[in-house]
Amino acid sequence: MPEIVLKNVTKRWGNVVAVNDFSLKIPDGSFMCFLGPSGCGKTTTLRMIAGLEEPTAGKIYMDDKLIYSSEEAFSLRPKDRDVGLIFQSYALWPHMTVFKNIAFGLEMEKLPGQEIKKRVQEIADLMAIGDLLERYPSELSGGQQQRVALARSLAPQPNCLLMDEPLSNLDAKLRVDMRTELKRIHSETKQTIIYVTHDQLEALSLGTQVVIMNEGKLQQIDEPMEMYKNPKNLFVGEFVGTPRINMVRGDLIEQEGQFGFKSDGIFFPLKGIEGLRAGQQVVMAVRPEDVRLTKPGKESSFVFTIYSTLPAGADIFARIYKNKTFFTVRQEERVIHTPETAVGIDFVEDSLLIFDAQTENLLGKTSLIKKG
Numbered sequence: 001m002p003e004i005v006l007k008n009v010t011k012r013w014g015n016v017v018a019v020n021d022f023s024l025k026i027p028d029g030s031f032m033c034f035l036g037p038s039g040c041g042k043t044t045t046l047r048m049i050a051g052l053e054e055p056t057a058g059k060i061y062m063d064d065k066l067i068y069s070s071e072e073a074f075s076l077r078p079k080d081r082d083v084g085l086i087f088q089s090y091a092l093w094p095h096m097t098v099f100k101n102i103a104f105g106l107e108m109e110k111l112p113g114q115e116i117k118k119r120v121q122e123i124a125d126l127m128a129i130g131d132l133l134e135r136y137p138s139e140l141s142g143g144q145q146q147r148v149a150l151a152r153s154l155a156p157q158p159n160c161l162l163m164d165e166p167l168s169n170l171d172a173k174l175r176v177d178m179r180t181e182l183k184r185i186h187s188e189t190k191q192t193i194i195y196v197t198h199d200q201l202e203a204l205s206l207g208t209q210v211v212i213m214n215e216g217k218l219q220q221i222d223e224p225m226e227m228y229k230n231p232k233n234l235f236v237g238e239f240v241g242t243p244r245i246n247m248v249r250g251d252l253i254e255q256e257g258q259f260g261f262k263s264d265g266i267f268f269p270l271k272g273i274e275g276l277r278a279g280q281q282v283v284m285a286v287r288p289e290d291v292r293l294t295k296p297g298k299e300s301s302f303v304f305t306i307y308s309t310l311p312a313g314a315d316i317f318a319r320i321y322k323n324k325t326f327f328t329v330r331q332e333e334r335v336i337h338t339p340e341t342a343v344g345i346d347f348v349e350d351s352l353l354i355f356d357a358q359t360e361n362l363l364g365k366t367s368l369i370k371k372g
């Protein structure tokens with residue numbers, strides 16, 4: 001099972017820099033999710049690992065073995081890289097049945113017929129297409145075709161699987177089912193999987209590690225929870241998590257001897273953060289589940305007003321405001337407040353993220369100083 005290493009990989013097409021000086025180590029056996037907005041270079045990176053695209057500069061290694069080097073003008077042929085591929089647009093062989101499509105890779109390996117039959121049936125059942133084996137691709141829905149493509153790539157159990165939005169054509173329910181199956185398959189086979197998605201929830205729930213890209217550049221690589229809790233910059237903080245993280249632009253100031261954050265006429269007294277001083281322009285950000293609604297007056301000195309309430313089944317979200325500042329809150333209480341109700345707010349300990357307003361990098365985490 002291979003470890004894959006990218007060293008200073010860049011891909012340019014004329015003026016377009018699709019991937020910009022990208023260095024990354026994909027540990028053996030990991031389920032690495034590439035996450036980022038459309039056009040950030042995810043597919044290009046995957047294609048370079050597979051050998052379908054040549055980097056403009058940089059090196060790629062698989063298990064210490066050089067597979068690409070621009071300097072040495074060396075490129076191992078795609079078929080010698082032992083990777084399985086599943087792409088956004090998958091092409092099934094139209095003249096072959098579903099069975100033949102899935103069995104193709106196994107037949108190339110010259111496995112005995114009985115063994116092939118067994119493996120195809122197993123993987124097809126897992127993908128919920130076990131009763132479609134005699135059909136032709138043209139007789140399948142888009143979602144079914146996508147599952148056949150998945151089964152075809154999984155069947156030969158390649159050392160490394162590269163998947164580019166393999167679930168994009170499936171409906172919401174199937175998508176969740178397939179995620180469960182993929183995660184299960186990974187925990188059983190321990191194949192190295194590189195999985196491209198622009199769906200942050202998919203990346204968080206599948207990945208052992210998540211890589212966030214923006215405009216061809218690596219933003220952060222971390223375990224999903226770490227990424228969520230400690231985003232290195234505003235882009236990552238904003239990209240990961242729904243509803244979106246709350247962000248307020250303002251200044252760190254000292255008011256009546258108290259350090260804090262001020263924005264829109266509201267002063268939040270804060271615990272000091274090492275290296276931070278009054279006078280700095282920052283963005284304060286906090287996740288919806290880290291904002292707590294309280295009773296106004298007694299428990300909190302901040303009085304906000306309910307703007308609207310958005311029940312979402314298991315959770316109830318509220319939009320609250322004061323002056324021009326809005327927060328989204330995941331309520332702890334299952335109550336639907338009427339608009340214009342006054343509420344107090346509080347923040348979970350150590351949940352306030354402070355970012356530099358210019359560089360947008362995380363400067364530190366802090367807490368509100370409570371009244372009394």
Ligand SMILES: Nc1ncnc2c1ncn2[C@@H]1O[C@H](COP(=O)(O)OP(=O)(O)OP(=O)(O)O)[C@@H](O)[C@H]1O
Nearest residue numbers: 013016017018037038039040041042043044045198
């Ligand atoms: N063959 C090509 N020629 C010129 N530019 C290209 C080519 N392929 C990709 N690009 C450009 O490179 C950038 C990255 O494209 P890429 O397909 O890697 O994005 P992506 O992250 O996979 O996006 P999506 O989520 O939409 O699939 C884009 O700006 C794209 O227009």
Ligand SMILES: [Mg+2]
Nearest residue numbers: 042043044088
């Ligand atoms: Mg893509």
